[in-house]
Amino acid sequence: MTAYNFAYLDEATKRMLRRAILKAVAIPGYQVPFSSREMPMPYGWGTGGVQVTAACLVPEDTLKVIDQGADDTTNAVSIRKFFQRVADVAVTERTAQASIIQTRHRIPETPLIAGQILVFQVPIPEPLRFLEPREVETRVMHALEDYGLMQVRLYEDIARHGEIARAYAYPVRVEGRYIMDPSPIPKFDNPKLNNSPALQLFGAGRECRIYALPPFTRVESLDFDDYPFSATKAAGQSCALCGSTVSYLDEVITDDAGGRMFVCSDTDYCAARVAAGSTEDAA
Amino acid sequence: MTPLLQVENLSKHYGAHLGCGDVSFALWPGEVMGIVGESGSGKSTLLNCLAGHLRPDAGRVLFDTREDGPRDILGMTEAERRWLARTDWAFVHQNPRDGLRMNVSAGGNVGERLMAVGARHYGDIRAQASDWLERVEIDVGRLDDRPRAFSGGMQQRLQIARNLVTGPRLVFMDEPTGGLDVSVQARLLDLLRGLVRRLGLSAVIVTHDLAVVRLLADRLMVMKDGRVVEQGLTDQVLDDPQHAYTQLLVSSVLQV
Ligand SMILES: Nc1ncnc2c1ncn2[C@@H]1O[C@H](COP(=O)(O)OP(=O)(O)OP(=O)(O)O)[C@@H](O)[C@H]1O
Ligand SMILES: [Mg+2]
Ligand SMILES: [Zn+2]
Numbered sequence: 001m002t003a004y005n006f007a008y009l010d011e012a013t014k015r016m017l018r019r020a021i022l023k024a025v026a027i028p029g030y031q032v033p034f035s036s037r038e039m040p041m042p043y044g045w046g047t048g049g050v051q052v053t054a055a056c057l058v059p060e061d062t063l064k065v066i067d068q069g070a071d072d073t074t075n076a077v078s079i080r081k082f083f084q085r086v087a088d089v090a091v092t093e094r095t096a097q098a099s100i101i102q103t104r105h106r107i108p109e110t111p112l113i114a115g116q117i118l119v120f121q122v123p124i125p126e127p128l129r130f131l132e133p134r135e136v137e138t139r140v141m142h143a144l145e146d147y148g149l150m151q152v153r154l155y156e157d158i159a160r161h162g163e164i165a166r167a168y169a170y171p172v173r174v175e176g177r178y179i180m181d182p183s184p185i186p187k188f189d190n191p192k193l194n195n196s197p198a199l200q201l202f203g204a205g206r207e208c209r210i211y212a213l214p215p216f217t218r219v220e221s222l223d224f225d226d227y228p229f230s231a232t233k234a235a236g237q238s239c240a241l242c243g244s245t246v247s248y249l250d251e252v253i254t255d256d257a258g259g260r261m262f263v264c265s266d267t268d269y270c271a272a273r274v275a276a277g278s279t280e281d282a283a
Numbered sequence: 284m285t286p287l288l289q290v291e292n293l294s295k296h297y298g299a300h301l302g303c304g305d306v307s308f309a310l311w312p313g314e315v316m317g318i319v320g321e322s323g324s325g326k327s328t329l330l331n332c333l334a335g336h337l338r339p340d341a342g343r344v345l346f347d348t349r350e351d352g353p354r355d356i357l358g359m360t361e362a363e364r365r366w367l368a369r370t371d372w373a374f375v376h377q378n379p380r381d382g383l384r385m386n387v388s389a390g391g392n393v394g395e396r397l398m399a400v401g402a403r404h405y406g407d408i409r410a411q412a413s414d415w416l417e418r419v420e421i422d423v424g425r426l427d428d429r430p431r432a433f434s435g436g437m438q439q440r441l442q443i444a445r446n447l448v449t450g451p452r453l454v455f456m457d458e459p460t461g462g463l464d465v466s467v468q469a470r471l472l473d474l475l476r477g478l479v480r481r482l483g484l485s486a487v488i489v490t491h492d493l494a495v496v497r498l499l500a501d502r503l504m505v506m507k508d509g510r511v512v513e514q515g516l517t518d519q520v521l522d523d524p525q526h527a528y529t530q531l532l533v534s535s536v537l538q539v
Contacts, residue, residue: 144362148369148399152384152391155398158405159388159427224405 017055024212029174047205049121064098069265112198122204127181242273293342302328317500325509373446377458379438415444436467
């Protein structure tokens with residue numbers, strides 16, 4: 001513990017990160033460049049999120065880390081252990097008890113509240129990347145709100161597949177201004193981004209970008225009037241463990257014979273419902 | 284009446300080399316201006332300066348904007364120029380590859396400008412795209428095909444549809460019929476003439492094909508070595524050329 005500064009990063013680095021975070025909060029949805037540091041884990045393991053978390057942590061914090069909704073996956077466990085070691089903060093698996101939640105690919109089912117910070121790990125921050133590979137040009141497009149091309153991409157989806165065929169990383173418009181990639185969360189989670197009482201921060205380590213949604217920010221999923229966004233998931237399934245029909249489910253293989261079942265991807269939400277003896281629909 | 288476009292003493296050098304020099308003219312609403320001249324005479328340079336793609340060294344380009352009347356496009360912000368470029372202006376490139384998105388369907392290509400200015404109804408966008416495919420004589424059954432699979436003539440017609448869909452007030456065209464077979468050229472020219480007449484388009488068309496200006500242009504500017512050597516009504520210039528270079532140009536065409 002004494003071998004590290006609190007939360008691993010030195011104070012100058014944390015100050016640099018906090019400046020970037022403040023700027024990101026001041027301009028919701030705008031990607032702020034920052035100089036990403038080497039972290040003791042490979043890119044793709046959430047180095048952007050880890051740096052943002054490190055810059056936000058204070059000794060009084062209670063940290064929760066999830067990967068695909070689960071607290072017990074390798075990635076989540078190793079990041080949680082890392083912060084226990086370098087910051088000695090309390091940790092929890094309970095969404096309601098956490099002051100900071102670092103996440104990859106999900107937003108917890110339990111509604112977030114004021115005072116909480118949700119930190120997303122982001123692989124590719126630029127929503128226009130696949131339409132326009134030139135960074136110089138995408139920056140101009142954001143600056144000038146030149147977003148026709150983004151809509152063309154959705155148009156092409158409908159023309160080809162009959163619907164907007166985008167289940168993850170579904171692009172959003174922030175406060176009617178910047179188009180933002182919400183990281184590869186399922187589109188099922190997109191409505192949770194909107195008007196959230198929590199502060200939502202996004203860190204992309206390899207790409208050196210931080211962006212943010214301050215509390216109560218308007219976040220709209222892009223769509224067409226006659227093909228409205230819908231946050232659907234696989235219909236007609238309920239969780240085999242807690243019976244929830246409203247949570248986001250993962251399909252898991254249960255035996256060598258190819259047996260399978262659907263369970264909540266949010267392990268905390270599911271465990272709490274099981275503990276409360278609920279096998280009916282969530283209210 | 285105010286000219287739609289008023290060009291004053293426009294000059295553009297490439298280093299020490301003159302691209303175009305001291306060009307002045309006015310384009311009135313509903314008028315088609317042809318610019319002819321041999322290769323390297325400065326036609327594309329001039330057109331690109333007018334359309335805001337190139338920054339001239341000197342001169343003014345006043346465009347009669349909807350909101351504020353005539354404004355120098357060089358004094359506009361990049362944001363304002365880009366807005367004009369996707370609303371009131373259109374630019375048809377000689378090579379359709381420069382003006383189309385080759386990996387986007389025909390419908391998406393035509394719909395892009397509509398979406399760029401806020402259209403959000405898929406059905407309406409599609410209906411307008413279909414309508415425009417018909418107007419440029421492309422089978423509506425090709426709506427979801429990518430232009431890669433189109434012939435050169437179809438690609439050029441698609442580029443025209445993509446440009447005209449937002450009802451631009453000013454169309455720039457650089458050799459719109461260049462690089463096409465003669466029979467394909469004739470069909471495209473016919474189509475362009477129909478559109479110009481029906482829509483009352485204002486346009487600046489660069490070409491070195493006098494047949495194109497004869498059919499499309501009300502007025503004509505003849506360029507040589509970056510300078511305008513003669514301008515006037517198309518028929519006048521072609522039938523009674525004053526400048527020795529124009530006389531040569533006209534007679535060389537007659538020999539073909
Ligand atoms: N990017 C450039 N850099 C340097 N010189 C250029 C550049 N573009 C054009 N020029 C020169 O400027 C002059 C005008 O060129 P421009 O392309 O405007 O002619 P043009 O009339 O359009 O010719 P063409 O009929 O071949 O298209 C030519 O001498 C050309 O070599
Ligand atoms: Mg040229
Ligand atoms: Zn469950």
